[in-house]
Amino acid sequence: MKIEVKNLTKKYKDKLALNNISFTLEGPKLYGLLGRNGAGKTTFMDILAGNIRASKGEILIDGEVPFDNQKLTESVCLIKEGHNFKRDLTVKNVLKIYSYFYPKWDQNLADELIEFYDLNKNARVKSLSKGMESSLGIIVGLASKAPITVFDEPYIGLDAAARKKFYELLLEEFETDKRMIILSTHLIDEVSLMFEEVLIIQKGSLVMQEEAEYLRNNTCAVTGTRDEVSTFIQGKEVLETKELAGVMTAYVYGNAADAKSQGLRVESIPIQELMIYLTEGKKGA
Structure with missing residues (x-):
């Protein structure tokens, strides 16, 4: 499926959550949607899921507006970090309701995941711990088999082992039944190798959309003497520089393949650090 975001703007009274943002997503692909709290990520996901209207602009899914469009x-x-389900429903009823709503629902997968996460089907949502409620959201998201599956911090309350299992399941399901998956997370170091494409949003604006492999290969930290590094970074996109005792490190966006040949030390920049640099008010890439 194809998502076209065209000059999308959303205001809540005096707060501008999304500011004339435009980009295109095409599946099947695994996207990382990154940004700090309040960047506008959740607002974008709510408009995409048809939960709210845009103030201006639009989101089109295969040429159609999702709001009030059951098809x-x-x-x-869309699975958010919490409050996905009515509190008085039992786990069993949640699964039944969603199985009716999503045409490609996979009940066998849902049953397997209920057993793995050790959920009591007769328990009410309001009785679940935060981790159990997150597990239920993960189960619904994966079993829905929705062509566009969106997870917004879906693992709140899960320990490291349970999160690792979620990432493994996510990749398995993506490989088995290709779909567009959008994962918004703050635990970037845990999942960055899964991403095929990365979007970074800051203060309602898109500051980066790039293939993850390109970012891994073309963003680096270059270290050497002040004169060596200053000469090397001329004409290059520099995210940040640091200097200590005559040694300079520059965080460079772009091809730095010739840095080693000039005697400089080169290290890759994790996507999490790249996101921090781009959202600290410094020059973007």
Whole structure:
């Protein structure tokens, strides 16, 4: 499926959550949607899922607006970090309701994951711990088989082992039944190798959209003497420089393949650090 975001703007009274943002996503692909708290990520996901309207601009899914469009809302499954389900429903009822809503629902997968996460089907949502409620959201998101599956910090309350299992399941399901998966997370170091494409949003604006492999290969920290590094970075996109005792390190966006040949030390920049640099008010890439 294809998502076209065209001059999308969303205001809440005096707060501008999204500011004339435009980009395109095409699946199947695994996207990382990154940014700090309050960047506008959740607002974008709510508009994509048809939960709210844009103030200006639009999101189109295969050429159609998702708001008040049941055919499209059946194609998008949004799992947020909490409050996904009515509190008085039992786990069993949650699964039954979602199985009716999503045409490609995989009940066998849902049953397997209920057993793995050790959820009591007769327990009410309001009785679940935060981790158990997150597990239920993960189960619904994966079992929905929705062509566009969106996870917004879905692992709150899960320990490291349970999160690792979620990442493994996510990759398995993506390989088995290709779909567009959008994962918004603050635990970037845990999942960055999964991403095929990365989007970074800051203060309602898109500051980067790039293939993850390109970022891994073309963003680096270059270290040497002040004169060596200053000469090397001329004409290059520099995110940040640091200097200590005559030694300079420059964080460079772009091809730095010739740095080693000039005697400089080169290290890759984790995507999490790249996101921090781009959202600290410094020059973007």
